[in-house]
Amino acid sequence: MISPWLWCPLLGLLLLGASLIDHPSLLKLEYPAYDQFLKFRKTLRNDQVVLIATDQSSRHTASGNLSDSSLDPTVIINKVQQLGGKTIALLVLPDDQKHDVSANQTLMNSLKIHQVIIPTRSIRNKNSSIESKSYMALISANQPLPDIQHLLLDRQNPLAHYLQNRPEVPSFPSPHLHPDQSLLTGHLIFTPDPDGKIRNQALLLPGMKQFIPSLPLQLALQAQGESLKNLRTLPAKLAGILQTPTLKIPVSGYYRMLFDIRPEQLPFQTYNVHDLLQGHLKQNAFRDKVILIGPTNSYGDNHQVAGYGNLSTSEMAALTTATLLNSSAPRRSDWAWLLETSVMFYFAILITLLIPRLSFRTGFALLLLFLVGWILVAAGALIMFGLWLKIVPAITFCLLSFILVRWHVEHQERHLHKQENYRVLAQRFQEQGILDLALEKALLIEPKIKSGKEILYNLGLEFERKRMPHKAVIIYQHLLKGGRFRDIKNRLKQLVKNEQTVIHSRDNNATVILNQPGEKPTLGRYRIEKELGQGAMGTVYLGIDPRINRQVAIKTLAYQQIDQEKLAQVKDRFFREAEAAGNLSHPNIVTIYDVGEESDLAFFAMELLEGENLGHYCQPKKRLPVIRVIKIISQVALALDYAHRQGVIHRDIKPANIIMLPTGQIKVTDFGIARITTSSQTETGIILGTPSYMSPEQVAGKKVDGRSDLFSLGIVMYELFSGEKPFQGESMAALMYNISSASYRPLADLCPKLPALCYTIVDKLLQKTATRRYKSAAILQQELLMLQKQLEKQ
DSSP, X not given: OOOHHHXXXXXXXXXXXXXXXTOHXXXXXXXXXXXXXXXXXXXXXXXXXXXXXXSHHHHEETTEEOOTGGGOHHHHHHHHHHTTOOEEEEOOOGGGGGGOGGGOHHHHHHHHXXXXXXXXXXXXXXXXXXXXXXXXXXXXXXXXXOOHHHHHHTTOOTTGGGOTTOOOOOOOOOOOOOTTOOOOEXXXXXXXXXXXXXXXXXXXXXXXXXXXXXXXXXXXXXXTTOOGGGOEEEEOSSEEEEEOSSOEEEEETTTEEEOOOOTTSOSSEEEEHHHHHTTOSOTTTTTTOEEEEEOSSOTTOOEEETTTEEEOHHHHHHHHHHHHHHTOOOBOOTTHHHXXXXXXXXXXXXXXXXXXXXXXXXXXXXXXXXHHHHHXXXXXHHHHHOBOOOOHHHHHHHHHHHHHHHHHHHHHHHHHHHHHHHHHHHHHHHHTTOHHHHHHHHTTSOTTSHHHHHHHHHHHHHHHHXXXXXXXXXXXXXXXXXXXXXXXXXXXXHHHHOTTTTXXXXXXXXXXXXXXXXXXXXXXXXXXXXXXXXXXXXXEEEEEETTTTEEEEEEEEEGGGSOHHHHHHHHHHHHHHHHHHHTOOOTTBOXXXXXXXXXXXXXXXXXXXXSEEGGGGOSGGGOOOHHHHHHHHHHHHHHHHHHHHTTEEOSOOOGGGEEEOTTSOEEEOOOTTOEETTOSSOOTTOXXXXXXXXXXXXXXXXXOOHHHHHHHHHHHHHHHHHSSOSOOOSSHHHHHHHHHTOOOOOHHHHOTTSOHHHHHHHHHHTOSSGGGSOSOHHHHHHHHHHHHHHHHHO
């Protein structure tokens, strides 16, 4: 609602409409500039117009006062004619009641003889008839206004009939003219502009059925030897030109003619009646002059005229007459409104399309340049050609629109800056895995912004991958407020239909559900492809590291499967496992790449191995050759020796944790229950490991060292040779008793053809007392290497 695309055109239309109807508010601002421009206009003084002042000051001189009889209008008119005056206007004002021409028939007859023009002070009511020949039916006052189409074809202002300065018919005493009287009359009505100053006169006023001419118009026509019947209008009656064969008068707004302003002096000559009657004027002083006779400083008879100050009605009549005869009246051309409208549209386009793309200084300078250019054009048109072009609507529109546009631009910049901050924060929080904060900032992003849509969409996908469908729904619903975008409608529909798209499974041991449609889940930066199997502490998945497109095995620990009381302890143990495994770098130990935690689980990514664990070869029918078993156990011994020297104990050596690659290389995996021996935390009393492969000290819950892993390796070696476990039991208690106290079936009974050293190695590995076993995995590996050489020689 505050966009300049909406308010600037509305403001422009409002100002344009106000300008077309000459609204007083705009005219009050326009007139000072108009007056100042006219002061620079050079016009010639017109000495053809003479005003004879008959006020009190003009009747008194140092030698005495004029008698009342000498001030008789007939005497004055006769004296004017003796000096060559022919075109005469007698101006009778309220303070000269005894010379009221409307009440003196003798004077009327005398004036008729002299062809004097007198003012009429009213327009007859509708029950009267105007019989004077001066009131010709120039244009019928009841003629309907032309429609908009004709106005536009004639380049006329389409809102002209709504003009604020429409003339109104006054009402005051009227002279009673004789039916056959041919005396010329005219009105002397001057209407002030909205600022209280007078700048024009309506040359024709609408009466009941006809237009009433002004006295100065009658004077000008008589001076040119013409009459009202010669007067025509071009191109229409609301604005244009009043013309005769010898006069061309620009008018506008119901035949109003603007005055020519020359502040240095009035454009007519003034004489006082004393000099006239006392013979102080030269012979033929009034030859070819237009003479106006009337008071100039009567009480209450003054008008505020722009450029001249206070003038009497007589002086204003002389000013109007001089302007008419000098053909120097400023004009409002019939096409001026079209030019002003075009300028307004130009500024509207400039402000709405160009200014918002520029800086404040550049935009203001450019707008000011064009605005000053328009002001200079308008000033030049008025000064050089007398053409009045309005500048205030354009100035007002430019200033208000510029303020509005700049406010909008700065508001938008601040808003976009905030949006960019929200976008950057949401993106960074997402990259850092702080998804809750990313969601908080993302919901502050307006979904209509293109860059914001990408952030919201990617965050929604991230929530899908992180098995948080309810948060993905929130993001997609927010994104839809900005309109359709990619496939969010389908995604939202699918998520709403199945809120368990990617969730924790409570019905099985899987940590992540993979058979649902939608985005593949992720753990950290790894994309989950499929489940590989179940480990001692969680599910193992096949994942893809998108940064280097590498396949990894991801082992997880789902927190929901652990008692909340033990969660902190288990999490601690899990990350110690990762720490321990991460410090190991050996060809026979699986490599740990990364470790991480999410809200519902912990995980670490490790080297993906292609091969089978040794459990596959512990079956009687799938046993491996003796030398192959020796090589396998030898590689495991090398791995354990390296781990023990690093302070890490495996604690869960079993066939499932030993992988044989297609190349024959052995990898020991799943240090899931290893501990760092340098840790100050005691593990006494805690039983960890797989029961069938535990050492006696593990069963007893005692503190263990590397020799515990050797006992477990002895069980694996026994099982690879025989296909059976050395310690079995119908219950956990029986199994644990057999491991800690009972003897096992000799390997020679099950495999009588093995080399004797094989029995010796297995028996030493399975000693109940740790001190009787090999002191280290390195010693074991040496004996296995010796046995391998013996077998290779055979």
